[in-house]
Amino acid sequence: MFKRGRAEGWLRQPIDALPLWADFHGVRFNGIKVGSIPGLEDRGSTVIADRDLTGGKEDPLMVVPKDLIISRQNIEIIAKADHHLKEVLEAVGDFGRTTRGAVLIYLVLQATIACPDINGIGVLHPLTEYIKFLPDELLPTFWTEQERDLLTGTTLRPAVRAKLSSLLREFEAVRTATESIGWCAKHWWDEDDGQLTFEDWMRVDAIYRSRALEFPGVGDAMVPCVDMANHASGDTTAALYETDEKGNGLLLLRDGKNITKGGEVTITYGDDKGACENIFSYGFLEDTMTSAKTIFLDLDIPIEDLLRPAKMAVNTAAPGFRISEKDGHIDWESDFVWLLAINQEDGLDFKLKQTIDGQTEIEAFWKDQELDDTSKLRTFLEQDRLWDVYQLRAVVLLQSRIETQVQTLREVKMPERDPSIRDGPWQLAGRLRNLELEMLEKAGADLEDQKTTIFQSEVVQRYLGLFQDEAGADEEPVDFS
Numbered sequence: 001m002f003k004r005g006r007a008e009g010w011l012r013q014p015i016d017a018l019p020l021w022a023d024f025h026g027v028r029f030n031g032i033k034v035g036s037i038p039g040l041e042d043r044g045s046t047v048i049a050d051r052d053l054t055g056g057k058e059d060p061l062m063v064v065p066k067d068l069i070i071s072r073q074n075i076e077i078i079a080k081a082d083h084h085l086k087e088v089l090e091a092v093g094d095f096g097r098t099t100r101g102a103v104l105i106y107l108v109l110q111a112t113i114a115c116p117d118i119n120g121i122g123v124l125h126p127l128t129e130y131i132k133f134l135p136d137e138l139l140p141t142f143w144t145e146q147e148r149d150l151l152t153g154t155t156l157r158p159a160v161r162a163k164l165s166s167l168l169r170e171f172e173a174v175r176t177a178t179e180s181i182g183w184c185a186k187h188w189w190d191e192d193d194g195q196l197t198f199e200d201w202m203r204v205d206a207i208y209r210s211r212a213l214e215f216p217g218v219g220d221a222m223v224p225c226v227d228m229a230n231h232a233s234g235d236t237t238a239a240l241y242e243t244d245e246k247g248n249g250l251l252l253l254r255d256g257k258n259i260t261k262g263g264e265v266t267i268t269y270g271d272d273k274g275a276c277e278n279i280f281s282y283g284f285l286e287d288t289m290t291s292a293k294t295i296f297l298d299l300d301i302p303i304e305d306l307l308r309p310a311k312m313a314v315n316t317a318a319p320g321f322r323i324s325e326k327d328g329h330i331d332w333e334s335d336f337v338w339l340l341a342i343n344q345e346d347g348l349d350f351k352l353k354q355t356i357d358g359q360t361e362i363e364a365f366w367k368d369q370e371l372d373d374t375s376k377l378r379t380f381l382e383q384d385r386l387w388d389v390y391q392l393r394a395v396v397l398l399q400s401r402i403e404t405q406v407q408t409l410r411e412v413k414m415p416e417r418d419p420s421i422r423d424g425p426w427q428l429a430g431r432l433r434n435l436e437l438e439m440l441e442k443a444g445a446d447l448e449d450q451k452t453t454i455f456q457s458e459v460v461q462r463y464l465g466l467f468q469d470e471a472g473a474d475e476e477p478v479d480f481s
């Protein structure tokens with residue numbers, strides 16, 4: 001539907017028509033306009049100062065009436081007057097009650113309303129026109145297989161693979177849930193005339209992913225016109241977004257920020273987001289990004305671990321760890337690694353429990369204390385006299401996982417550039433590989449230092465049988481492997 005609508009023009013509007021749309025629907029612009037900046041056309045449209053703007057002295061640069069905000073609450077309100085939207089939202093169940101689910105369904109319905117072959121479906125809404133201004137972002141879900149191959153060894157590779165699988169599952173679930181609705185069967189799913197394709201689902205997902213912002217008091221939402229602002233981090237962020245006491249969306253120039261006429265009025269999409277997430281959600285990396293910032297690596301419980309099935313059954317933590325870099329210093333965090341770091345001889349135990357309905361449930365224990373949430377395991381271990389030993393094991397596990405990742409990145413080099421590979425994916429993949437490799441190497445070195453420090457601890461030395469107390473009596477050595 002989107003591809004056809006873009007090509008035939010019924011799902012496309014030039015950005016020059018935005019002021020008219022905004023004016024008609026009560027969006028107020030103060031000293032700004034929306035368009036592209038000469039020389040930066042590859043960044044699409046953005047908010048531009050239409051006169052000199054002085055921070056601390058300006059009224060809101062944009063006021064967007066609250067009814068135009070695409071939030072879960074507003075979609076529920078719109079659905080009260082649009083029985084087609086309501087029918088689909090109800091049919092998809094819990095998914096339609098999440099913000100993302102409601103917005104994706106809503107966007108699909110707006111495209112359906114705009115389609116000239118489909119009549120009498122849905123109620124026209126200002127947003128039916130607005131989605132025509134939105135460009136198709138080249139997010140990695142739209143990269144070709146060859147372009148995605150460039151990501152091998154980066155954390156974006158598994159993220160994109162998982163996203164594509166989950167999008168396909170969602171699309172099939174929406175189809176199954178709605179194909180018994182007459183108009184959906186006819187206009188969306190009919191083998192010959194049905195208009196809705198998996199590519200449409202990918203497009204609405206990309207629109208939401210690249211444009212939704214977290215609004216105080218509203219939650220995640222797409223706010224028309226505010227979502228035309230491009231991103232800049234740190235001190236270069238020019239404006240903030242929030243809602244006023246009536247719930248209208250606002251764009252506010254930051255105090256102390258002066259923008260001369262023609263300058264860009266940027267917001268931040270989140271300064272802490274890592275390089276992987278930036279490419280995943282927005283399809284670009286800021287030129288000033290010199291660190292991958294944060295990397296999540298998966299961890300697997302080794303096959304040789306006899307408790308693997310039980311550990312997997314009780315685990316409640318994300319199976320991996322995150323390393324983050326701030327001010328040149330690398331930190332790691334993981335609720336999962338502790339489950340890998342301990343075993344039965346340390347005090348981990350499992351019991352089978354019969355539930356009231358006759359099912360069997362597995363329960364985990366740490367030294368006779370019930371472990372109902374394995375993500376809290378660290379708090380138990382911290383109090384244990386062998387805490388240093390568990391820390392050492394965790395560090396060794398993380399270090400080995402990082403080494404594997406580094407090795408893959410080093411071994412699988414960027415190939416010769418095939419002419420079919422587009423410039424965007426080529427540049428982004430190259431930069432991401434370098435940023436992640438550099439940060440992983442730094443993290444590996446930092447963990448080596450941590451390992452050396454923990455290794456010196458008396459607890460570890462005693463545990464390994466390397467400690468000699470003053471009387472010269474050796475501790476019984478313990479097999480650390």
Ligand SMILES: C[S@@+](CC[C@H](N)C(=O)[O-])C[C@H]1O[C@@H](n2cnc3c(N)ncnc32)[C@H](O)[C@@H]1O
Nearest residue numbers: 043044045137210211227228229230231282284
């Ligand atoms: C919320 S939209 C902003 C408006 C968008 N440029 C448009 O034309 O509709 C987010 C998208 O804008 C682009 N973008 C935003 N900030 C950027 C930046 N600093 N550099 C390059 N592209 C940027 C990316 O394509 C991103 O997915």
